[in-house]
Amino acid sequence: MRIPKVAIVGRPNVGKSSLFNWLIGQRVSIVDPVAGVTRDRVTFLLDLNPEDDEPQYIELIDTGGIGIVDEDNLSEHIEEQINIALQTADIILFVVDSRSGLVPLDEEVSVRLRRLGSPVLLVANKSDNERDERNANEFQRFGWNVITVSAKQKRGRVNLTEIIKENLIANDLLHENKSRVVEPMMKLAIVGRRNVGKSTFINTLLNEDRVITADLPGTTRDSIDVRFDLDGREFIAIDTPGFLRRKGVKSDLQFYSTNRAEKSIHRADVVLMFFEACSQIQTLEKQLLGFIREEMKPCIFVVNKWDTMVGQMPTERWAEYIRETFPDFRYAPIAFITGKTGKNIKMTLNHAQMLFNQSTQRISTAQLNKLVTAALDNNPPPLYHFHKPKVYYTSQVAIAPPTIVLFSNMPDAFSAQYQRYLVNFLRDELPFAEVPIRLIIRKREGNTKEKELS
Numbered sequence: 001m002r003i004p005k006v007a008i009v010g011r012p013n014v015g016k017s018s019l020f021n022w023l024i025g026q027r028v029s030i031v032d033p034v035a036g037v038t039r040d041r042v043t044f045l046l047d048l049n050p051e052d053d054e055p056q057y058i059e060l061i062d063t064g065g066i067g068i069v070d071e072d073n074l075s076e077h078i079e080e081q082i083n084i085a086l087q088t089a090d091i092i093l094f095v096v097d098s099r100s101g102l103v104p105l106d107e108e109v110s111v112r113l114r115r116l117g118s119p120v121l122l123v124a125n126k127s128d129n130e131r132d133e134r135n136a137n138e139f140q141r142f143g144w145n146v147i148t149v150s151a152k153q154k155r156g157r158v159n160l161t162e163i164i165k166e167n168l169i170a171n172d173l174l175h176e177n178k179s180r181v182v183e184p185m186m187k188l189a190i191v192g193r194r195n196v197g198k199s200t201f202i203n204t205l206l207n208e209d210r211v212i213t214a215d216l217p218g219t220t221r222d223s224i225d226v227r228f229d230l231d232g233r234e235f236i237a238i239d240t241p242g243f244l245r246r247k248g249v250k251s252d253l254q255f256y257s258t259n260r261a262e263k264s265i266h267r268a269d270v271v272l273m274f275f276e277a278c279s280q281i282q283t284l285e286k287q288l289l290g291f292i293r294e295e296m297k298p299c300i301f302v303v304n305k306w307d308t309m310v311g312q313m314p315t316e317r318w319a320e321y322i323r324e325t326f327p328d329f330r331y332a333p334i335a336f337i338t339g340k341t342g343k344n345i346k347m348t349l350n351h352a353q354m355l356f357n358q359s360t361q362r363i364s365t366a367q368l369n370k371l372v373t374a375a376l377d378n379n380p381p382p383l384y385h386f387h388k389p390k391v392y393y394t395s396q397v398a399i400a401p402p403t404i405v406l407f408s409n410m411p412d413a414f415s416a417q418y419q420r421y422l423v424n425f426l427r428d429e430l431p432f433a434e435v436p437i438r439l440i441i442r443k444r445e446g447n448t449k450e451k452e453l454s
Helices: 016-024 075-088 104-116 130-142 157-170 198-206 252-267 283-295 315-325 345-359 365-378 416-429
Strands: 005-009 042-047 057-062 091-097 120-125 146-148 187-191 224-230 233-239 270-276 299-304 334-336 391-398 403-408 438-443
Touching: 005 016, 005 075, 016 042, 016 057, 016 091, 016 120, 016 157, 042 224, 075 104, 091 104, 091 130, 091 157, 104 130, 120 130, 120 157, 130 146, 146 157, 187 198, 187 252, 198 224, 198 233, 198 270, 198 345, 224 345, 252 283, 270 283, 270 345, 299 315, 299 345, 315 334, 334 345, 365 391, 365 416, 416 438
Parallel strands: 005 057, 005 091, 091 120, 120 146, 187 233, 187 270, 270 299, 299 334, 403 438
Antiparallel strands: 042 057, 224 233, 391 403
């Protein structure tokens, strides 16, 4: 289904990312006083009718500042991403700064947009009060009506969205968008330390330069949601900034990037944990795996750039290295890929879909009780204060992760070691072989109506 695209553009530091976050109601783009924070195209599906039964979706696109001189010499790549956004946009929001007023770079941007011939809405941001709104009138000379807003003070949002909607209707772009957008089957977070090839993996997956790649650490700063199609099904891949150890975070920008990576794991269905084939596992990767374990997300260990190790090391040796380093993740599958060429990428995505399916399975209470009975018979729990702990029944109460509650008269009798035994026993017998399982043991007093499992 064709979804209209609305691109936010302008010179650096006029508040494009603040406007983007304000319109969508979430902190997706990083906002920082330093110019040039946004590099890639950051997108979000925005419903212009959030309180209506008939949604009107647009794809809102945040871009880097036009004319930015990037500190890492990525200006050309940033410009390429801006140009793609401009060429594909159905409507352009040209953002200017009411407080700073008109500057020569605004003139250059206006000339560039006029050449495109696309519908342009001139948005004067930072119109925090009536005086700022009066100052915004000088932008009338560009020939477009000025729409005054303030992302910071939350002024003018309804007016701006209504004008966007009117322009889409006037350009016959909204009539195709009456049906509800198909929800993606799975959200896939791509995580790892800096420069392990996460963005290259995304670009190869899409067969286009969707995110900026360069041979320097920290190229990606925002978490970027990218929709893709696999065998007729919609998915979302989340490209995340390179993870930093907590004490390695030295600036607000690094803090927000690391925070975005953690949030991406939280909202993902499956996580692809990237390693570089020619590098040793580092402390920050252990820290990142600790966060994945806390969130109890299905995970695939992805050893990237495997072409650099062909003939030097067998895959079994690297797999053993991972298993020894992360014994708590022995159930997680391992994939060896070359992101640059696409080798084994589709196989990895298919395996990720299998993990997603595993994590959403439900098992009947009868089947669970039968298996727990077998586990208790095979290896009974030890006596606790000279008393035998009893188990009355077991039930699955949630999915993603599969959550199993076991009711007993003495929950404290089940040590961490014995709980691991139960989880591993269930994993071997249930369709949860490669995903985390949450086991909860609750107190339940026995009575004449409830019998012990045996």
